[in-house]
Amino acid sequence: EPDDKISSKNALVFSQSGINLPERSYYLDQDDKAKKIRSQYQAYISKIFALAGDSANGAKYASDILKLETALAQSHFTPVEQRDPQKNYNKFAVSDFQKQVPNIDFKSVLSKLGASVDTIIVRQPKYYVALGNLIKTQPIAIWKEKLKFDALNESAYALTQKFRDARFEFFDKTLSGRQSQTERWKSMVNNADNNLGDLLGQLYSEQYFKPEAKKRMLELVNNLQKVYEQRIKNLDWMSAETKKKALEKLNAFVKKIGYTDKWKKYDDVEIAKNTFFANLQSAQKNAYKEMMAKLGKAVDKSEWFMTPPTVNAYYNPAYNEIVFPAGILQFPFFAFNADDAINYGAIGAVIGHEMTHGFDDQGRQYDAVGNLKEWWTKDDAAKFKTKADKVEQFYSKFALLDNQHVNGALTLGENLADIGGLNIAFDAFKLTEQGKENKKIDGFTPDQRFFLSFAQVWRIKNRDERMRMRLKADPHSPEMFRVNGPVYNMEAFYKAFNVPATAKMYIAPENRLGVW
Ligand SMILES: [Zn+2]
Structure with missing residues (x-):
């Protein structure tokens, strides 16, 4: 993204993340409606694990994941705080931010992301401090559950009908009151628009x-x-x-x-008629590559x-x-x-x-x-x-x-x-x-x-x-x-x-x- 204070220059920007409900209050509010949504979210998590072949441990995983996301949500800025440009502009030398978050090895993270930078902008530093602490205090097994769930949840829209139904039931019906699923042709037009716009x-x-x-x-x-x-x-x-x-x-x-x-060209995106999921992956890889290629270059306005x-x-x-x-x-x-x-x-x-x-x-x-x-x-x-x-x-x-x-x-x-x-x-x-x-x-x-x-x-x-x-x-x-x-x-x-x-x-x- 452009560096807010030098808008002609691209910067590497880190933002809060790690939760799947719409914003932090969904994890923290104590009214009946919020509690009910959280219990339905847990049921959804178990369901996703069951569909992926693990019906025995889903309930435990769901409880672990909700706890972990709740801890992350506590460190999130509220939607109102996120509207304050100065508050969300925190520029650090990587070496300085490393001292604040000793449990995340930024050198290794940046190299895996394919980014060679010595300064970063962190929108919500306290989120990364909390994340660093949780990485240290939470067992690796729980992180594995969380990452597995995230991968399945984020892909559910492109998996089998059962995954699609489960995702629809929770995110569209429970959270949004939606009564029927988008017709297949509309979803496919949206996929084309999102990936090959x-x-x-x-x-x-x-x-x-x-x-x-x-x-x-x-x-x-x-x-x-x-x-x-x-x-x-x-x-x-x-x-x-x-x-x-x-x-x-x-x-x-x-x-x-x-x-x-x-117009963008998408030369590196591979599309075949019978490999829907691989097509999406190819488009997403290309989008990521395109984004990372901006680093160190002037902003293309x-x-x-x-x-x-x-x-x-x-x-x-x-x-x-x-x-x-x-x-x-x-x-x-x-x-x-x-x-x-x-x-x-x-x-x-x-x-x-x-x-x-x-x-x-x-x-x-x-x-x-x-x-x-x-x-x-x-x-x-x-x-x-x-x-x-x-x-x-x-x-x-x-x-x-x-x-x-x-x-x-x-x-x-x-x-x-x-x-x-x-x-x-x-x-x-x-x-x-x-x-x-x-x-x-x-x-x-x-x-x-x-x-x-x-x-x-x-x-x-x-x-x-x-x-x-x-x-x-x-x-x-x-x-x-x-x-x-x-x-x-x-x-x-x-x-x-x-x-x-x-x-x-x-x-x-x-x-x-x-x-x-
Ligand atoms: Zn507007």
Whole structure:
């Protein structure tokens, strides 16, 4: 990965690992639901050992493995802690870190990984300290059980139907509430996308992505960027000094739309019709080799981290770039022939969202060239913090299921991006011909169509189990709050639908959120 503080240079990065449940609280919480999930996890571990031919010892192994993973989980950063770039940037000379973790022989580990480096970045040092202690204190037999289980568990999706069923029952059904397994053809398309993404992506792009769409999209991005510039200039809380830097960063955004200019080739991947598992192994080996080859080389900032068919988008702080794969450039996000209200309300809000990630509580800590480096005056940083704290408190009040609250700290970056994104998209929409007129289509005004299109993007259904998991681990708020949060705080929304100040969910102007 790029060294956060020298983003043009690749570094070897060590992160916390070793657990299979979604995050540490699944091991540590003492409520009935958490306990039940852990007992179902143990049953799953036994089942995997039984399927691999050892039915006698599965229950014992399951108990050993759960204990070991619980000890590892205790040393993990929480999902909120993992959002703090400075806290997760710990650079060491290998020889110094070796002293902190005497039970792991780093020289030997690095040589086995094929890495010749003398400095490393450790995201969560206390995890490696704990791991070192456990390697010393836990019997080797338990480590063997754990590694055997991990290998089987990680491969279960590609093994026989019985393994697939077992994995589905626990990870999809128990943890996520899923009722039926993905059809085989969809799994296989996903396998191709995950392992040979650029090959599948070329076929996908040829068929589904038109140059006109790219051109229209670039216009939208540029229009939003201009509006963003104006909004930064108009901010009443930021000094001229910080504004200058913010504008530099905004204007340095790299824009990637559709697909990469540099397709990966996969020459070393061996694929045969009757060797499914070996095909996957070959692709994974190749991906590992590709990753390790980056060490010691400059960061290639033309690389993409999503494949063309992906229905998603991202902001990447180390590259200071906004990226929109071809997959998201279709209805309901984008429709080539739709009126501007529809496109600005949907993909426009997504573009604004990704841009705002460059200035959210994490992104704002990176500068125009992607380095983790302070560029704010102290005073402006403090003002930002006050505003962001209000956003955190506001979203923490949202609740669903049996009064499960949104974690405002975990979702802060996404919520800031949602609020900023919709405001910027709306301002940009108002500069279009349709935005300036008031001509109804299908009985709705342009402004109403803008907000309806925004809401339409987030129509989704979640099983309760999945929602519970997301509230603990997902930095995005549940979709209904991704819609309601931003619009509650927008005058334009109240105006568009003639919402009176007496309405139940009305928020008075002086209490509304706003950063960007
Ligand atoms: Zn986001």
